[in-house]
Structure formats: C-alpha cells, structure tokens
Amino acid sequence: MHNKISISTIRRALGLATLLAPLAAGAGGFPAKPVQIVVPFGAGSITDVVARVIAEHMREGLGQPVIVENKPGVGGIVGAANVAKAPADGYTLLLGSNSTNAINQSLFKSLPYDPIKDLVPVSMAGEIPAVMIARADHRANTLQDVVDLAKAAPGRLTFGIGNTTNRVAGEMLQKAGKFEAVIVPYRGEPYGLTDLLGGQVDFMFLNLPVAYPHLQTGKVKAIALTGVRRVSAMPSIPVAGETLAGFSMPDGWLAFFAPAGTPPQIIRRLNEEIVAALDDAEVRKRLEATGGYVVKSSTPDELGERVASDAKRWADLIKAANIPLQ
Incomplete structure (x- = not known):
C-alpha cells in the first residue's frame, strides 16, 4: 500500500526547510571554536x-x-x-x-x-587622523618652515612613512608645496618612529594615536594634520590645508x-x-x-x-x- 502525502504537508515541509536553512549553513553553531x-x-x-x-x-x-x-x-x-x-x-x-x-x-x-x-x-x-611630526629639537616648527627648508635644499629632507595612506600624503604634500623630498618607507609606523627619534629621518607621517604618547611627553612635536579638520584630542595642531591651500586628505x-x-x-x-x-x-x-x-x-x-x-x-x-x- 502506498502512503498518500497531501499538498499541504509538502508545503509545510518546504517551509520548515526554508526556516532551517540558515542553521544548515552553519550559523546556528557559530562559533564552535576560537x-x-x-x-x-x-x-x-x-x-x-x-x-x-x-x-x-x-x-x-x-x-x-x-x-x-x-x-x-x-x-x-x-x-x-x-x-x-x-x-x-x-x-x-x-x-x-x-x-x-x-x-x-x-x-x-x-x-x-x-x-x-x-x-x-x-x-x-x-x-x-594622521599627523606630520618632527623631533622636538628639529628647527622646523610649522609646515611653512618645512616647505622653506625643502625648497632651500631640494631632495635633502626625508619623510618617513609606515603605511600607504601616508605615502600618498607625503607625495601630495610635495606637490602642494612645490618641493622635493625623499620618502622613506617602513614596514610599520613604530619602526619609522624609532628612526625619527634616532635622527635617521627628519619628519614622519603617521597615525595620530601612534604619535600621541610621544607628543604628550615632548619627545616629538606636531607639524600639521593631513586631514580636513582639527581634532578635539589636540585642538592646537593645525591642518595642513590651512597653510597649503588645496591640500586635503581623507582621514x-x-x-x-x-x-x-x-x-x-x-x-x-x-x-x-x-x-x-x-x-x-x-x-x-x-x-x-x-x-x-x-x-x-x-x-x-x-x-x-x-x-x-x-x-x-x-x-x-x-x-x-x-x-x-x-
């Protein structure tokens, strides 16, 4: 004898399968390991x-x-x-x-x-936000100082960078300021910061939170932010666009x-x-x-x-x- 299955039973079964699909995909047991x-x-x-x-x-x-x-x-x-x-x-x-x-x-x-x-x-x-910094004893205190020094000695100043975001910032700054400098890439920001403190590079572009503790202790000084606005954590740091009209980088x-x-x-x-x-x-x-x-x-x-x-x-x-x- 063959069992008869109603259309409504089939529909209920299909509906249940649809509801259980996410669990079958693995979400129901997630996470089961680290x-x-x-x-x-x-x-x-x-x-x-x-x-x-x-x-x-x-x-x-x-x-x-x-x-x-x-x-x-x-x-x-x-x-x-x-x-x-x-x-x-x-x-x-x-x-x-x-x-x-x-x-x-x-x-x-x-x-x-x-x-x-x-x-x-x-x-x-x-x-x-990203910031351009220098050692505390560097003679440049403002972005205009940096531009003047770079134009006086083309290709002599060095800019350390630890990521691609700040690589673009360094190139854009040279274009906006109409000067030439040397971009020195690092595997990461901490490595470049070490060289900056040791005097191997003149300036560095890096994320503000990485520079923040060193700015607080006075080991380094901020030259300018590369974004479009000042930040509440350190409102005295100017934005580069305030000195170089047209310079604007996304945060x-x-x-x-x-x-x-x-x-x-x-x-x-x-x-x-x-x-x-x-x-x-x-x-x-x-x-x-x-x-x-x-x-x-x-x-x-x-x-x-x-x-x-x-x-x-x-x-x-x-x-x-x-x-x-x-």
Whole structure:
C-alpha cells in the first residue's frame, strides 16, 4: 500500500526547510571554536591596539577565545591576502584599513587579493587622523618652515612613512608645496618612529594615536594634520590645508572584513558583536584614550558604501600626485 502525502504537508515541509536553512549553513553553531583577527600591521600600531581591545569584549559575547595575530608586510598586503584566502566560515577576520581595502588596488600593479571580490564588509571600527611630526629639537616648527627648508635644499629632507595612506600624503604634500623630498618607507609606523627619534629621518607621517604618547611627553612635536579638520584630542595642531591651500586628505579608518562567501547569518552575528563592543563605555574610553581615535561602527552595507567611495577618491588622489604604480 502506498502512503498518500497531501499538498499541504509538502508545503509545510518546504517551509520548515526554508526556516532551517540558515542553521544548515552553519550559523546556528557559530562559533564552535576560537575566532582569529588578523592585523596586517605590526605590534604597537593603532590597528593592533584596536584589535586587542575589541577582541577582549568579543570573547564574552561569542563565548570563544578571540585571538589577534599580526601579519605585517608590504603596506598590509600580506595580512589582507592571508584573510582573503582563508576558509569562508567566520573564523578568520581582517581588521583592515583604507590602505588595505581602498588604496592598494590603485597603488600596486597587482595584488594577491581583490579587496572588493575577495573580502566582504562586516563593520567599521573607527576613523584615524594622521599627523606630520618632527623631533622636538628639529628647527622646523610649522609646515611653512618645512616647505622653506625643502625648497632651500631640494631632495635633502626625508619623510618617513609606515603605511600607504601616508605615502600618498607625503607625495601630495610635495606637490602642494612645490618641493622635493625623499620618502622613506617602513614596514610599520613604530619602526619609522624609532628612526625619527634616532635622527635617521627628519619628519614622519603617521597615525595620530601612534604619535600621541610621544607628543604628550615632548619627545616629538606636531607639524600639521593631513586631514580636513582639527581634532578635539589636540585642538592646537593645525591642518595642513590651512597653510597649503588645496591640500586635503581623507582621514584613515579601520574596519572588519571576512573572506568572501562567509554566510550572511555569520556576518550578522559578527557585526552584532563588534557593534556591541564599540558601544561599550569602557571599550570607547580605552580607544579614545589613544588620542585622536574616533570610535565608529556601521552595518555591513554602510561599510561597503564607504569602501567604494574612498577607493575612487584615493584613486583620484594617487593619479593627481603622479605616484607610479609599485
């Protein structure tokens, strides 16, 4: 005898299967093991600091260890490529930046990853002003001093840079000030800062939170911010555009990304945990104490729009500065 199955029974079964699909995709059991956050810059960078503060809070919500691993190299390319090639299961995240996800594709002839196709947005983590600094005993005190010194000795002044964002800033500054200097690249900002303090380079462009403690102790002095506005943490630092009309650079940012193909349910869960961390009063206090860091979260869609917009803007800046592809 054959059993008869009604149409309504089939429909109920199909409906249940649809409801259970997200669980079958793996979101229901996520996370079942530690989550790794890859930092594509060295220890001591602002990216490293932010990742570790947020990871502490995420451990509580996820109920699993959240491990931060530094994979520095080639302007963040090494770490970003590592995450792009990782399994799309939510267990490997990139705390990327405007360098790794919006600038590098316009600065390098080829990349071992596609920032748009290989990485999907999860959430913003914050915005970071950049600053040009000098040793406390350097004879230049203002940006105009720098321009005058550079014009008096073309190609003699040295500018240290630790990421691609500030590489563009250094080139744009030379163009706006109509002078020539030598750009000295470093694997990360802490390495360049060490050389600046040791007298190996004259000036350095770096993220304000990295310079902040040294500005507080008086070991270095701020020449100018490279962004479009002064910052509340140190309101006395002028913006470069106040001296050089037309000079304007977007502020940098940090944001979380996952490998393309990561299930949407897992992206939503990770976004919720990251946003919860950034909304926590203690987390905000610790991040803002770095000096100049602006805590900011987002939805995945909002981050995707920011990446697309900034990628175009940086491409235009790189083209305007005549920076050759690396």
